[in-house]
Amino acid sequence: DVKVTQSSRYLVKRTGEKVFLECVQDMDHENMFWYRQDPGLGLRLIYFSYDVKMKEKGDIPEGYSVSREKKERFSLILESASTNQTSMYLCASSFELAGGTISYEQYFGPGTRLTVT
Amino acid sequence: AQTVTQSQPEMSVQEAETVTLSCTYDTSESDYYLFWYKQPPSRQMILVIRQEAYKQQNATENRFSVNFQKAAKSFSLKISDSQLGDAAMYFCAYRRPSSSSASKIIFGSGTRLSIRP
Numbered sequence: 361d362v363k364v365t366q367s368s369r370y371l372v373k374r375t376g377e378k379v380f381l382e383c384v385q386d387m388d389h390e391n392m393f394w395y396r397q398d399p400g401l402g403l404r405l406i407y408f409s410y411d412v413k414m415k416e417k418g419d420i421p422e423g424y425s426v427s428r429e430k431k432e433r434f435s436l437i438l439e440s441a442s443t444n445q446t447s448m449y450l451c452a453s454s455f456e457l458a459g460g461t462i463s464y465e466q467y468f469g470p471g472t473r474l475t476v477t
Numbered sequence: 478a479q480t481v482t483q484s485q486p487e488m489s490v491q492e493a494e495t496v497t498l499s500c501t502y503d504t505s506e507s508d509y510y511l512f513w514y515k516q517p518p519s520r521q522m523i524l525v526i527r528q529e530a531y532k533q534q535n536a537t538e539n540r541f542s543v544n545f546q547k548a549a550k551s552f553s554l555k556i557s558d559s560q561l562g563d564a565a566m567y568f569c570a571y572r573r574p575s576s577s578s579a580s581k582i583i584f585g586s587g588t589r590l591s592i593r594p
Contacts, residue, residue: 364521400486402568402584418581450522466582468522 363387364469366451372475379438381472383451390455392434393466394418394426397448409434441476448473479504481571483585490559491593497544498554498588500569506530510572511545512582513554517565525567528552556590564592 367382383392391410395403395418405418407426415426423445427435434453438445452466480503490496502511509530516522528536528545535543540560544553556563569585 400586402481402483402586404584405581408581452522465524465527470519470521 364451364453364467366449366469366472368472369470370473370475372477373438373441374477375442377438377441377476379441379474379476381436381438381449381451381474383434383436383453383469384432385434385451385453385467386432387453387455387467388431389453389467390431391453392428393452393454394424394434394436395450395452396420397450397471403450406436438474441474443476446474446476479506479571479573479583481569481583481585483569483588485588486586487589487591489591489593490556492559492561494559495555495557496559496590498556498567498569498590500552500554500585502550502552502569502571504550504571506573508573511543511552512570512572513541513543513552514568514570514584515563515565516568516587517562522568526554559592561592561594563590565590 364385373379393408394406397403404420406424407418409415409428412431425437449472451469454466482501511528513525514522515525526536526538526541528543535545540557542555566587566589568587570582572582
C-alpha cells in the first residue's frame with residue numbers, strides 16, 4: 361500500500377512565524393504535490409515537484425515556497441504566515457509512467473489543518 | 478483554461494438507495510482524463526473511478542459508475558445501493574494526459590454526501 365504521511369494533523373501558528381509542513385511518501389514516487397483545500401473552492405495546487413530539487417509553481421504559489429532535497433520528502437514552507445493561509449493542506453504523490461507522463465492517480469496524505477492566529 | 482463545476486454543494490440519500498452527483502467541465506482539448514475522488518471525514522482522499530475521454534464506454538467500479546457525456550462535457554457519478562461508508566466529500570477532477578505542468582489535476586469544489594440510515 362502506498363503511504364503518504366504528513367508531519368502534523370493539526371497546527372496552530374502565529375502571524376509572521378515561519379511554518380514548515382512536511383510530507384513523506386514511501387513508494388519511490390517521482391512526483392509530489394502540495395494543495396490547499398478551502399470550503400467551496402475545492403483543492404488548489406500550490407507547488408509540485410517532479411524530481412529531487414525540481415519544482416514548479418501551481419495556481420496559488422504566492423506566500424509559499426517548497427523544498428525537495430530527497431525523493432521521498434517534500435516540504436511546504438510559509439515564509440511569514442498570515443491569517444489568510446489558515447486552511448487544510450494536502451500532500452500527494454504519483455509515479456511516472458513510461459515516456460515521462462505523470463500517472464493519473466495521485467495518492468494523498470491525511471492533511472494538515474493549519475490555523476494562523 | 479479548464480474548469481470543473483460541481484453545482485451540488487451537499488446531497489443526502491437514504492441508505493440502500495441510488496444517488497447521482499453532477500459534474501460539468503470546460504475544455505477545448507479532445508483527449509483528457511476525468512476522475513471522482515472521495516474524501517471521508519478525517520480520512521485520506523482516495524480515487525474512486527476514472528474515465529479516459531477517448532473511451533466511449535462508461536467506467537464502472539462495483540457500486541460506482543459514471544455517465545460520461547463528452548459532447549455535453551458532463552461527468553456524473555452514480556452510487557448504487559448507498560452505504561453508510563459512502564458518506565464523504567466527493568470531488569470531480571480533470572487532467573490532460575501529458576507530462577509536467579500541463580498535466581496538473583483541476584478539482585471541482587466538491588459535493589458533501591450524507592447517508593440517512
